[in-house]
Amino acid sequence: MTTWTDRTAIRPIALSAASGIDRAAHHRLDEAWLAAAWSHPTTRVFVVSGGQALVDDTPDGRTELVMTPAFEAPPTETHRYFLGVDEDGVRYFALQKDSLPGRMDQSARPAGLREAGALLSERDAGLLVHAVALENWQRLHRFCSRCGERTVIAAAGHIRRCPACGAEHYPRTDPAVIMLVTDELDRALLGRQVHWPEGRFSTLAGFVEPGESIEQAVVREVAEEVGVRVGDVEYLASQPWPFPSSLMLGFMARATSSRIRVDGEEIHEARWFSRDDLRTAIESGEVLPPSGISIAARLIELWYGEPLPRGPRG
Numbered sequence: 029m030t031t032w033t034d035r036t037a038i039r040p041i042a043l044s045a046a047s048g049i050d051r052a053a054h055h056r057l058d059e060a061w062l063a064a065a066w067s068h069p070t071t072r073v074f075v076v077s078g079g080q081a082l083v084d085d086t087p088d089g090r091t092e093l094v095m096t097p098a099f100e101a102p103p104t105e106t107h108r109y110f111l112g113v114d115e116d117g118v119r120y121f122a123l124q125k126d127s128l129p130g131r132m133d134q135s136a137r138p139a140g141l142r143e144a145g146a147l148l149s150e151r152d153a154g155l156l157v158h159a160v161a162l163e164n165w166q167r168l169h170r171f172c173s174r175c176g177e178r179t180v181i182a183a184a185g186h187i188r189r190c191p192a193c194g195a196e197h198y199p200r201t202d203p204a205v206i207m208l209v210t211d212e213l214d215r216a217l218l219g220r221q222v223h224w225p226e227g228r229f230s231t232l233a234g235f236v237e238p239g240e241s242i243e244q245a246v247v248r249e250v251a252e253e254v255g256v257r258v259g260d261v262e263y264l265a266s267q268p269w270p271f272p273s274s275l276m277l278g279f280m281a282r283a284t285s286s287r288i289r290v291d292g293e294e295i296h297e298a299r300w301f302s303r304d305d306l307r308t309a310i311e312s313g314e315v316l317p318p319s320g321i322s323i324a325a326r327l328i329e330l331w332y333g334e335p336l337p338r339g340p341r342g
């Protein structure tokens with residue numbers, strides 16, 4: 029089987045690059061260190077709210093997170109996430125608030141990872157994905173799963189503790205597999221989920237089940253969704269996907285059967301595409317490929333051999 033791992037240099041997978049931030053987890057329980065870090069003049073803080081933060085364009089055309097020293101940040105009692113330290117010793121925090129601060133005097137605007145993930149520097153994208161993942165987990169895990177009491181935030185946002193039974197709860201990550209299946213003719217199998225608009229096609233994907241390896245999950249999901257058997261499965265790369273708490277594990281998989289039988293529950297239709305088929309279908313507008321920062325677009329590009337063409341609407 030083709031080895032894909034030496035061909036991943038087409039375009040980097042957003043959100044998965046090295047951010048240059050040391051998470052410095054050993055400081056999370058050290059309240060004195062955290063207090064000193066918070067009030068240090070070089071420390072930088074940004075607000076995260078509902079998966080968004082303020083971003084702004086720089087004069088040289090880049091997009092960056094709007095960050096301030098702590099003394100300019102809005103007041104907070106508890107929801108302060110320590111994200112790490114960069115190579116220059118700058119400490120980064122995110123504040124979770126119910127709304128973003130107003131910045132009417134500037135060009136700053138709210139943006140989530142889907143819009144800003146590919147525009148931000150690796151450092152800023154890494155900080156934002158960490159903050160959004162923590163925010164989503166905090167929001168959905170306010171009560172103890174052991175005894176039902178309300179839990180309290182600890183470890184600078186990385187633990188929730190139960191004052192009633194003493195349980196400690198850690199941020200949850202749900203592994204999901206996402207795979208581009210190819211056949212012996214080197215065609216790619218793309219499917220359309222039932223709730224997607226007409227023409228939207230992408231790779232297949234699904235959650236890993238309890239007691240299952242990720243390779244087994246690839247084989248099972250492809251069989252369930254489109255009735256195709258796959259043999260060789262090659263892991264390629266991963267991408268944090270905090271919507272709300274997934275980790276996407278990207279694969280290339282080789283089909284050993286080609287007859288498609290969609291399940292009709294998750295996948296509405298699926299087709300084998302040659303590269304020419306896909307180019308024609310995208311250029312005519314018949315197929316809308318996955319866009320944005322998703323690893324799905326990178327898996328398809330890796331097979332396609334170059335960035336995907338643009339559709340008639342750009």
Ligand SMILES: [Zn+2]
Pocket residue numbers: 172173174175176177190191192193194195
């Ligand atoms: Zn409890």
